[in-house]
Amino acid sequence: MNFKLLIQYDGTDFHGWQVQENQRTVQGELEKVIGKIENREVKVIGSGRTDAGVHAEGQVANVHLKRLFTPDKLRAAINGNCGRDLRILKVETVSDEFHSRFSAKLKTYVYRVVNAPVMSPFWLRFAHHEPRFLNIDKMSEAAKLFLGEHDWTAFSAARSDVENRVRTVTDFVINSYWDDCAGAPVIEFRISSHGFLRYMVRSIVGTMLEVGRGEKDSDTILAAIESGTRKLAGQTAPASGLTLLKVEYE
Amino acid sequence: MNFKLLIQYDGTDFHGWQVQENQRTVQGELEKVIGKIENREVKVIGSGRTDAGVHAEGQVANVHLKRLFTPDKLRAAINGNCGRDLRILKVETVSDEFHSRFSAKLKTYVYRVVNAPVMSPFWLRFAHHEPRFLNIDKMSEAAKLFLGEHDWTAFSAARSDVENRVRTVTDFVINSYWDDCAGAPVIEFRISSHGFLRYMVRSIVGTMLEVGRGEKDSDTILAAIESGTRKLAGQTAPASGLTLLKVEYE
Numbered sequence: 282m283n284f285k286l287l288i289q290y291d292g293t294d295f296h297g298w299q300v301q302e303n304q305r306t307v308q309g310e311l312e313k314v315i316g317k318i319e320n321r322e323v324k325v326i327g328s329g330r331t332d333a334g335v336h337a338e339g340q341v342a343n344v345h346l347k348r349l350f351t352p353d354k355l356r357a358a359i360n361g362n363c364g365r366d367l368r369i370l371k372v373e374t375v376s377d378e379f380h381s382r383f384s385a386k387l388k389t390y391v392y393r394v395v396n397a398p399v400m401s402p403f404w405l406r407f408a409h410h411e412p413r414f415l416n417i418d419k420m421s422e423a424a425k426l427f428l429g430e431h432d433w434t435a436f437s438a439a440r441s442d443v444e445n446r447v448r449t450v451t452d453f454v455i456n457s458y459w460d461d462c463a464g465a466p467v468i469e470f471r472i473s474s475h476g477f478l479r480y481m482v483r484s485i486v487g488t489m490l491e492v493g494r495g496e497k498d499s500d501t502i503l504a505a506i507e508s509g510t511r512k513l514a515g516q517t518a519p520a521s522g523l524t525l526l527k528v529e530y531e
Numbered sequence: 532m533n534f535k536l537l538i539q540y541d542g543t544d545f546h547g548w549q550v551q552e553n554q555r556t557v558q559g560e561l562e563k564v565i566g567k568i569e570n571r572e573v574k575v576i577g578s579g580r581t582d583a584g585v586h587a588e589g590q591v592a593n594v595h596l597k598r599l600f601t602p603d604k605l606r607a608a609i610n611g612n613c614g615r616d617l618r619i620l621k622v623e624t625v626s627d628e629f630h631s632r633f634s635a636k637l638k639t640y641v642y643r644v645v646n647a648p649v650m651s652p653f654w655l656r657f658a659h660h661e662p663r664f665l666n667i668d669k670m671s672e673a674a675k676l677f678l679g680e681h682d683w684t685a686f687s688a689a690r691s692d693v694e695n696r697v698r699t700v701t702d703f704v705i706n707s708y709w710d711d712c713a714g715a716p717v718i719e720f721r722i723s724s725h726g727f728l729r730y731m732v733r734s735i736v737g738t739m740l741e742v743g744r745g746e747k748d749s750d751t752i753l754a755a756i757e758s759g760t761r762k763l764a765g766q767t768a769p770a771s772g773l774t775l776l777k778v779e780y781e
Contacts, residue, residue: 289712291652338653338712356649366652370714399606402541402616403588407653462539462588464620 334520397465409522488515584770647715659772738765
């Protein structure tokens, strides 16, 4: 039976999604817990990796199991044996062909920034802190440059075994709302694509923050995209602000 | 100079507000940090204690210092030397007579409950998890019983050196709103009074949760208030759901 898992994790205390020896990872913890339930080694297939410190409100994975479970029983069995910073929200049975990575149609990430003189402890784990003024209009204008099909070499990790760095960003919106607890605006960068390269969202957001602070203009961004020159892009924004929001399937 | 501090803390890793030997407390950390800045022992006067694990979005304290600081300089000096789960949002100079406890007119606490089958890791530190159905209408109806001046013996810590347990609850409202991240309703109990007894809010909320689950009725609550019998009240709700929201002054 093939089970689809809807997963949330606070990435703060994980070394990312992918299994690594001697490190706590989300995939590693799930494979250990489900392996015990199933009483054999299992492979948990994620929709994609997330880096160390990155969160997920809607990660999707699937796992093929021999034992029969009702979805709710499997969910309870996994949750009962994981750290509380990792939770399966939902389990569904799906066709054997379903593959959480290959079947995915669209992924959406959100990057949150608290734009305040002092960082509220309540946002500390899940947002980046920027005390300097950010010009939302300028950032929203620049966000349009990132839409569509481009080679994202300038906005991705230098070392990577990915050869084709062309991806299509279908949506990129910036929302700012007042948060009573922070006593300040929280700015959300929401970006959707069929697929992302490593560090791509954090590199785009880091560039946008420089635009918001008036340190970078549209011409530089266009040049970065066209030439694939990393030093024209902004600094990679910290992992803590980034959350995988949802993965969509047909 | 007398400085008024607006303070936030994630209470998870503190043993409450009040100084205790060999324990990390909010008052203890502030007195240590400000004492170093001032180069002598200082006393930080809080509006009131919060228990271990209880949070604050708007705790208020004051401290008399001999050194002259601009408010922003003092804020930066304190924040630069505290753990990141403790932050001074604002510093103001106030008259020498201002006393954060004696001058306080009204305190408001919020208690948050995630009413979902599975607890989202993003709410784990700041809300209590209740998987069972909670009837909001029944709770809102019962909340009216807690308004006004009462002896709160049944809803406070048994061991306490407080003699007068009469307090006046001026406001008690329950709000439920859908939270996308939790994938479920978050229920907020918001309660205001000039002063609270130890465990009073958590005991009232614990009682309300029993009402919401259909385990306790209005007659029992009235009997608890009138007789001061602790066993008629509900279980004290866990500290993690409780946050001191604000302290108001004239």
